[in-house]
Amino acid sequence: MTCADAAPPVVDAAIVDLLGALAYAQLSGFDRLAEDARLAPTLGRRADMARLAAQQVQHFGRLAQRLADGGVDVGTAMQPFVTAVEAFHALTVPSTWLESVVKAYVGDGLAADFYREVATLVDADTRSLIDDVLAEEPRAAFAVGEVSAAVRAQPAVAGRLALWARRLVGEAVSQAQHVLAERESLLRLLMQGSGDLAAVAALTGRLTARHDDRLRALGLGGS
């Protein structure tokens, strides 16, 4: 309990918001990955993407359980974040299998980084849940082999995929800003470290830097 003792209601609302936003991101991620699996060139690749989708549901289940333990319905907690998450997906519909693989990898990586960042800001129970989720083996590892092979075979695709990856992170940051503008409790949670908006900017900076590392792992350079 970092801040809960000082101002329990605010932190509680923030934790419900945080868990609700993450839960809807997972449920919606499942939905989109399941759809993207159809773009797979082989049944084996389709199964890889299906496995990734199934893991989103497992994470969703953990978040829903944590909310239920606190007497909160996950559906209610997710509702405020449906619009922003759906807007993100509507603006980033992959048009090829490789774009869907990059989206899966980038989305999975950003989510994991974000979990790591917020783990330092939340109460012990929520932190333990986050540790559980992060303890699972790397989820979108298949993407590295898939994209690297495509880039080696056809170097021209690298530029297009790098732009795509940049668009993904741009749209994610943009939707996150919309959410924070409307959910004061979440904004206050994220500002806990320094107490001002610079903390949120620094968080965005760290997430973007790790995103660039992931792009390099995919053979897409990085900015």
Next chain:
Amino acid sequence: MTCADAAPPVVDAAIVDLLGALAYAQLSGFDRLAEDARLAPTLGRRADMARLAAQQVQHFGRLAQRLADGGVDVGTAMQPFVTAVEAFHALTVPSTWLESVVKAYVGDGLAADFYREVATLVDADTRSLIDDVLAEEPRAAFAVGEVSAAVRAQPAVAGRLALWARRLVGEAVSQAQHVLAERESLLRLLMQGSGDLAAVAALTGRLTARHDDRLRALGLGGS
């Protein structure tokens, strides 16, 4: 090992076919349940359907692993069954949430019954895999509450849903017959008990009887 000692190649081909057919049924079931989840009237129901879809992927993973242990690629093993399974789904696209719930429940139940039936015909390793899959808690239990409540609130839906359920099992049997006409190894596996086609007819009869029990559990009467 029931029959493997007497005629190993035939049984091996049949087991590969059986696991391949079940694996594609699970992967495709995942795909369709994920799509049907979008019909859900609430986020909570959508999550129920997503969980069911995720379980298909877990079962798929077990079947794929068992094939891999035998040196067989799951993609190759599934290929012969893609057409029949996709034909089944193309002919049974739910048009409402309740139709999708009935399809999930009926499909899940039929699959479980079929697993139980073939468990008596296969080698010890495959039987142990089947036991693992069946040991999981009832998967589509949420369907009973969902459909019963709808039928109580609006009794007129019962007749339409009962017809829908009958169509589902009819199309499933029809596609299974196409598959058996083309895959002699599978047909021979299923005939093992009595050595003639009557065994397959009896199996179909048992599966249909249990299907009727499930319809009654949903409050849809049964034939």
